Amino acid sequence: MKKDTQCVHSGTLADPKTRGVNTPIFTSSVFEYLGMPENVYPRYFNTPNQKAIIEKLCTLENAENGLVFSSGMAAISTAIFSFLQSGDHVILQRDIYGGTHHFASAEFERFGIKHSFVSNKATDIERAIQPNTKIIYIESPSNPLLLITDIEAVAQVAKSRKIMTVIDNTFATPINQNPLDLGIDIVVHSGTKYIGGHSDICCGVALASDELIATIKKSAANFGGSLNAFTCYLVERSLKTLAIRVAKQNANAHTIARHLETNVNIERVYYPGLETHADYEVAAKQMKDFGGMLSFELKGQRVESPRFLNKLELIKPALSLGGVETIICSPAQTSHLKMSDDDRADLGITDHLLRLSVGIEDPDDLIADIENALE
Template identity: 40%
Template sequence: MMKMKKTNNGTKAVWAGEKDYLVHGATQVPVVLSVAYGYDDMDEWYEVAVGNKKGHIYGRNTNPTVQAFEDKVKALEGAESATSFSTGMAAISNTLSTFLLPGDRIVSIKDTYGGTNKIFTEFLPRLNIEVVLCETGDHEMIEEEVAKGCKILYLETPTNPTVKITDIKRMAKAGHDVGALVVVDNTFATPINQNPLELGVDLVLHSATKFLGGHADALGGVICGRKELIEKIYHYREINGATMDPMAAYLLLRGMKTLHLRVKKQCENAMKVARYLQTQELVEAVFYPGLETHPGHEIAKKQMKDFGGMFSFSVKGGVETMRQLLPKLKYANRAANLGAVETTVGPSRTTSHVECTPEERALMGIPEGLVRYSAGIEDVEDLIADLEQAFQSVSSEAKV
């Protein structure tokens, strides 16, 4: 018998997770909006309700459209199991709440997404959970803190918005040496560019709102990993109620069919635009792991297939220059989102870290004039020309 070749992620993005949910000869997964599912056989109903038989009983628990979405992400990440949430932050908060108890200790990095950082600095300490935030990229410091003992080691790589890189394989070993769960937010990388489970982590999560959906029209979050871990998270989520909406699941499923193509183009555009920005007089620094000047470039090359569609840059003149520059861009939404087919830009103080004070952002190494740039799928020549006219306009106004 001929051995089947391993299916690549581009094909999985189109086909994975859908076959079991197609009905009446349809080629697309339907949107199932029913809240409840009826049974004439009382024993069968019971078996489904207690999880002994496949099926659905109530929409807060499971839904066919939502399950198809979970199965597709599970296939892309190479996981045993997955469960979804109403938003990316729900995925993060529910996961942490599932495993952390008063008196526990969690180790993470300073450069996580602003909402995640607020959980670490504001909400977990209220529950008498010790939170240690290490300098991102200081692997020795992280290892030292982890060696003191922790319940969870939580990482985000690349980080939002400074796109710093952490060595996943090295950190997974450090966490497992003390029996910690290792969790990685893979939103920026996507399963196309990086698969943390293959590098040894226990759980990988995404804000599906971003690259997975790719069209800025559906909220969602998802977490993947070993079945016994996902079952615990699912149980917490089903009781606490942060359930993904079936229509959102449908939109995310549809978006993911082009994930491989979109991400490939976004990576290509990000690299070319980042290199262009390095040549601009008004630009102080460009932060993109694909650039040889990036401190995490070598680690990124080792653990990523490509460097992602996200980067950030700082401008001379800080906030004032940024205020003048961004409104002049014709081919960029100025909005608090990322990963969409359209290019999206914005300062971190109104996007990723709007919840934080200027002082908190400064401690995380985020300048007030930092611009987060999410490359879309437009022709890159137009994106560069757009930036060129914006820079020229700002420079001309400065000389008047």
């Protein structure tokens, strides 16, 4: 089946009694165990509603198995910690979501885990490998500068050294990019973003081989970040329109990025679908389309970022991303707030940088709102 069809049909646990076409919400947190192949319990990641969305997500990401968590950070932290012990070393791409950057900086050291932040170039990643390196963690496109990592190149480096790879595929979505096909071991998503898609869900996902998921599952039951049946149901409902939403978001973002490039008040536009993007060729090679996220730098001497944000009428300055409504944020004040000023400066995250999460509205209305605020 093609992605649009998979979104609608895969994983549905249709109820044979009522013949309703949707998965029912199984409200039980208590399940009888006699005669059952396994003990069912929400924190064991095996309730019917959890399994239904995992099946859909596995189909979409070409994964054997997966786990659905209560947040993206629960998925990321659990997946990573499941494989680490004191004395290990982790390489992380330095341009990643600020929360993940902070997670590594704040948590690893006290468990005796060393880490290095490096550029997203496979050669730099390879140079940072130590005898005790266990995991290479990347994000592509990256938050917030839409850097593109050559996923296949990193996977090859890691495989040749028997190091596990994890990628945050949140920005791309399983519609635009399938990293497991490119040799990555574990894919994580903040499902709070495109998978949820309506700015009303917090969840996370980890997808991988049966073997790796079995290991993560053991730790996940201890860490306890599972997802409840009602939210699972909302996720399943959201996933039915994932492909159609993302297609519109891809198209809108492309149109807006092209338009912003021509505006005299804008210094620079970051969008992997623009031929001017430094890694356009790599993006075109590994992505089916370029996503709904873009960033741009205002010309600071002409436009003040807070005044611009205040003048927008349709587009709301708001945290998070991936919903049907277009929102905008200053990464320096939101997603990357906890990063030190020096680290932000090193990465090129300035106070004039704004990140746009493009929704499914008509692009003409979005462009008019931006133009009006810039004027």
